[in-house]
């Protein structure tokens with residue numbers, strides 16, 4: 001029962017989901033820091049685009065005002081009209097330059113937004129994988145705990161049936177051997193420490209009465225005899 005309990009405890013500590021969950025958590029942490037960077041780039045570019053748009057607005061208004069004045073024929077002086085037309089050309093070139101710069105920012109913004117959205121999708125995907133894995137882990141932990149509780153109940157039923165001093169000895173040895181104070185003697189070997197019996201022990205063990213408590217020379221565990229012990 002103690003061996004079974006130790007195996008169940010080992011399975012509980014080494015569920016493959018635990019490692020996978022840890023791996024996904026660290027991916028999520030590094031994604032989160034990438035996302036902070038990507039969000040900053042996007043908001044910087046958005047601000048830059050607003051600024052470009054603000055720069056354009058007064059120039060467009062001035063162009064439109066000038067074009068109206070030329071069109072409605074209110075400028076009588078030919079020199080004033082000439083310089084107005086020159087200014088219109090200048091404003092158009094200025095608008096072209098500002099629009100080119102804005103377009104460039106918009107293209108950068110589009111690329112940055114796509115990159116940021118990709119990171120968000122990746123993070124959401126990992127989140128959902130984590131949800132599935134955590135549920136799977138919890139289900140297995142519950143099953144293992146139920147199984148361990150069953151074994152524990154069986155163990156508690158066995159202990160009162162054994163001689164008190166033997167249980168005390170078993171528990172004492174178990175204190176230094178992960179809770180397991182006995183090992184099966186199989187094919188003349190202690191299955192606790194793998195030591196093979198020497199010929200003197202072999203003779204002594206073979207001659208020992210069935211109710212004598214045998215101990216391993218090497219690890220001190222109580223040796224349990226079975227038909228496969230090789231005695």
Ligand SMILES: [Zn+2]
Pocket residue numbers: 183190191192193194195216217218219220221
């Ligand atoms: Zn041993």
